[in-house]
Amino acid sequence: MIKATKQKERPKPFLFPEFCKACGRCITACPKNCITFGDTINPKSGLMPVQIDMELCNGCGLCLSACPEPYGLMPQVDNHEPIDPKTLFGEKNSTASKAVRVPDEVLPLPDMNPLIIKGTYASAIGAALAGCRHFFGYPITPSTEGAELMAKILPELNGVFVQAVSEVATVNMMYGCGGAGMRCMTFTSSPGFSLMLEGISYMIGAEVPGVFVNVMRGGPGLGNIAPEQGDIKLACRGLGHGNTYAVVLAPSTPQEMLELTMLAFQLSFKYRHPVIILADGYLGQMTGKVNLPKEMVKPGLPDWAVFGDEAHRANLICSIELSEQDLEQHNLHLMEKYDRMISTEQRADCYFCDDAEIVLVATNTPSRMAKGAVEELRRAGIRVGLFRPISLWPFPIDAFEQSISEARKIVVVEAGNGQLEDEIRLAMSKAGIMNYLPIEHIQRYGGVLPSKQAIVDQILAKEVQQ
Amino acid sequence: MSTVFYQTFERHAHGAGLKGHATHYCAGCGHGLVQKYLAESIEELGVQDRTVAISPVGCAVFMYYYLDVGNTQAAHGRAPAVAIGHKMANPESIVISYQGDGDLASIGLAEIMQAAQMGLPMTVIFVNNAIYGMTGGQMAPTTLSGQVTATSPAGRTREMGQPLKMAELIAQLDGPVYVERVALYDNKQRTRAQRAILKAIRMQAEGRGFAFVEVLSECPTHLKATPEEAEQWVKEKMTPIFPLGVKKDLETEPWFAMKKPNHSVQKLMEVIGANKKKTPTFCQAFPEQIDSQDIALKLAGAGGDGAQTAAMLITRAAINEGFDATHIPSYGPESRGGTSFADVHIASEEVLSPASPTPHILVAFNAPSLMKFGPTVQPGGTILYDSTVISEVPNVQDDVQLYGIPFTQIAADLGKVLVKNIVALGALQAATDLMPKESLLTAIQQALANKCAMIPLNEAAFESGAEALCLEMDRRN
Known part of the structure; x- marks a missing residue:
């Protein structure tokens, strides 16, 4: 032991017999042969601790640095007699102090001209406004421009941009950085998001915040870089292993890319939980007008963080619970969080739903086509409305139930094979809406979006038939 | 211990x-x-x-x-x-x-x-x-x-x-x-x-x-x-x-140091390029001669032709004028030389469908783009193409105006082939009166705010494109 060798007086060892596992490392370490395997069973440990002949011991200390147990062989304190550990160690486990939460500050922004930027840029700027100064990511089209903007602006803000070796590394860097209490994020696209799911499960388990912007592209497999909505099931139903859910937000304009990214950070820290933003390839790359908000956030530091300072020394970020009872309790705790999210984080936009006989349901870019279709069909005298869920999880079932009160059918418009429709069916089933309205759908796949004309034509065709 | x-x-x-x-x-x-x-x-x-x-x-x-x-x-x-x-x-x-x-x-x-x-x-x-x-x-x-x-x-x-x-x-x-x-x-x-x-x-x-x-x-x-x-x-x-x-x-000196994150409002506004400076507007009304509420454009060419930049400038000009506008780029997998097209929408209120499968206006920088997208242009629409590199014209819908302007040649004469997209913008403005030319020139100046030396060349390119289009119109009349 480094300290021991520097000490002038050489303390003799003493042994807590119940903490000795009798590995014998001290025996081979001892040059004086004063330690031997014991022959008496310790009634507490059921093992036979070593025996030390103190008469032969010259206090060289080699046995101390050979003992793998923190409290097995220790330098002698006052006497040679083993003491009851309880009286030796006292009540207090750690000398660490209790951390105090440093609250966020909200800083007002001056009135600025609107920005003319693409969706990923809007999201990156939303993150910066939300106080994010740490970005981890791996380039993948069509999300990369967001990362590129972060690489440009974060160093100017004394922030950190790290291009990770993979999406797997990315999510784990976020686990570390978010666990340290920082606001961090990534941009990715479908194949990359698949790779992050394991880490997201760990973040949920360990209650680590972080924001994931998934600019969805065509799949499965390598697919293509055109917009699709094929990751709704991953985000809403499959966030890695275990009993996992997280708030999933779906923007439909560059403006919402900014606003929902800011919201995502707020929710992520409110719940100590990751938040997913599902955009699509069009939305990521689409340039449009983006108004800046009225205020930005200067983040504080949460009390639970493993920040690496005196105040936070007692903290632990961890998702392992060996005992079934403890893990069940932890799951109950997570489920209570999910319940709170379900009751407070449902968000939706209803467009002409009040008197709608036909309610279109769409999100992301397809919701824009659907909105155009609503306008055209209304001009043709058909009472159509658009229900646009903004939170895909929790599905905004309360607003949805209201929006279909006059409806005779639901038409789900999506760039995918019914993943949004599944969310609707499940949400209605869970809400106890037994008599489903007929649900039709308009779907395209592989990077093709349903066009406004296709929506109009299909609805008109069915209406004429009737 | x-x-x-x-x-x-x-x-x-x-x-x-x-x-x-x-x-x-x-x-x-x-x-x-x-x-x-x-x-x-x-x-x-x-x-x-x-x-x-x-x-x-x-x-x-x-x-x-x-x-x-x-x-x-x-x-x-x-x-x-x-x-x-x-x-x-x-x-x-x-x-x-x-x-x-x-x-x-x-x-x-x-x-x-x-x-x-x-x-x-x-x-x-x-x-x-x-x-x-x-x-x-x-x-x-x-x-x-x-x-x-x-x-x-x-x-x-x-x-x-x-x-x-x-x-x-x-x-x-x-x-x-x-x-x-x-x-x-x-x-x-x-x-x-x-x-x-x-x-x-x-x-x-x-x-x-x-x-x-x-x-x-x-x-x-x-x-x-x-x-x-x-x-x-x-x-x-x-x-x-x-x-x-x-x-x-290794014998190394201590080197690692990082500053504390900066959360100043002013600094953030600066790095994201936000400003308060009023942009002048020139439009009296929405260009209803093209469509009453939503105009679709497509600009297409090979990667590097500048279709995306031109699309960006149109979008910026339209938003400056208080309209809603969107631009969606579409690239091939190659960084240069593949196909590249841009869909732009300008709406009086709100752009709904941002894609342009049937545009009012097409700008084609190469022959494959014209062959592919020319027939999709709406009846009564406008097509501008680079006659330096395109000699064959596809069948188009009724009343579509076709203008072949040598974008590349004009740009080369100005000393920089790269500005052919700005030549095209000038021609586009002259052919359709989509927006006042001052709107587009302002957008160009804003885009080149950090490269001011480039502004005169780009303005010249814009003017040359507009002149060429006018000459072509005169020739037809």
Whole structure:
């Protein structure tokens, strides 16, 4: 032991017999042969601790640095007699102090001209406004421009941009950085998001915040870089292993890319939980007008963080619970969080739903086509409305139930094979809406979006038939 | 005993009984020793408050039971990535990534390589016992040739690969400043191990760089040996394959420093390019001669033709004028030379469908673009194409106006082929009166705000395009 060798007086060892596992490392370490395997069973440990002949011991200390147990062989304190550990160690486990939460500050922004930027840029700027100064990511089209903007602006803000070796590394860097209490994020696209799911499960388990912007592209497999909505099931139903859910937000304009990214950070820290933003390839790359908000956030530091300072020394970020009872309790705790999210984080936009006989349901870019279709069909005298869920999880079932009160059918418009429709069916089933309205759908796949004309034509065709 | 250990291991099954003060490691396991040396080093350097220890997956998963420091438990193999996250979150923290051989040298190879090559000051402790302990004695990447394990029951064969020498591998990289392999099998080796671990943390505390200590360790349980036999096994069997010693020790000055994140409003507004300067407007009304509320454009060409930039300028001009506008780029996989087209919408109120499958206006920079998109232009629409490179014109719908203007030639005459997209913009404005030319010129000036020297050339290109279009109209009349 480094300290021991520097000490002038050489303390003799003493042994807590119940903490000795009798590995014998001290025996081979001892040059004086004063330690031997014991022959008496310790009634507490059921093992036979070593025996030390103190008469032969010259206090060289080699046995101390050979003992793998923190409290097995220790330098002698006052006497040679083993003491009851309880009286030796006292009540207090750690000398660490209790951390105090440093609250966020909200800083007002001056009135600025609107920005003319693409969706990923809007999201990156939303993150910066939300106080994010740490970005981890791996380039993948069509999300990369967001990362590129972060690489440009974060160093100017004394922030950190790290291009990770993979999406797997990315999510784990976020686990570390978010666990340290920082606001961090990534941009990715479908194949990359698949790779992050394991880490997201760990973040949920360990209650680590972080924001994931998934600019969805065509799949499965390598697919293509055109917009699709094929990751709704991953985000809403499959966030890695275990009993996992997280708030999933779906923007439909560059403006919402900014606003929902800011919201995502707020929710992520409110719940100590990751938040997913599902955009699509069009939305990521689409340039449009983006108004800046009225205020930005200067983040504080949460009390639970493993920040690496005196105040936070007692903290632990961890998702392992060996005992079934403890893990069940932890799951109950997570489920209570999910319940709170379900009751407070449902968000939706209803467009002409009040008197709608036909309610279109769409999100992301397809919701824009659907909105155009609503306008055209209304001009043709058909009472159509658009229900646009903004939170895909929790599905905004309360607003949805209201929006279909006059409806005779639901038409789900999506760039995918019914993943949004599944969310609707499940949400209605869970809400106890037994008599489903007929649900039709308009779907395209592989990077093709349903066009406004296709929506109009299909609805008109069915209406004429009737 | 080091004060860096918790006084009671409360996290260990609630710290009851023996577990309150004894580790969960088997008798003779090396982990206990390594963690003891860690604790002593942290204490000696006085960095307990700043230390964040990353526990791996493997037998050391519960390191956080013992060390009274900030603790994070990582996913299998990812401790170095988690460590990077911690170090970046708080550069003052002392981050110790602790991993076994399956964790570091198998599932986590990519993460340790990146962390090492980045070379941030952090300390990696790699405990190599040549076997998977926690899962029950399976073959590790560092398992010796011929060694019997649960998944190499007849001994590790050549087909199963060779033992992976991580210390040598890491030392080859330029990132790390200190790499040493040590062992625990006798007093001398233990003293070296203590010193190496102390140094590896000191290198970090002093901001010198990435330090890696590989510790050859004993797993008596899965070697099916006594602790003493296991020590002998490491000494006799492992060290010939994994030679002990310093693999790299660079004389480096402290270099690592990071500033505190900046959250000033003014700075943020500056870096995102937000400003308050009023942009002048020139439009009297929405260009209803083209469409009453939503105008679709498509600009298409080869990558590098500038279709996206031109689209961007139109979008910017329209938004400056108070309309809603969107631009969606579409590229081939190539950075240059592939197909590239831009869909632009300008709406009086709100752009709904941002794609332009049937545009009002098409600008084509090459022949394939014109052949492909020409027929999609709406009746009554307008097509402009580069007659320098396009000689054949497809069939188009009724009343579509077609203008062949030599964009490239005009640009070349001005001295820079690159501005052919601006030539096209000038022609587009003259042909359709989409927006006043001042609107488009303002957008060009804004886009070139950081390259002011380019503005006159671009303005000339715009004017030349407009003139060429007028000449073409005159010729037709």
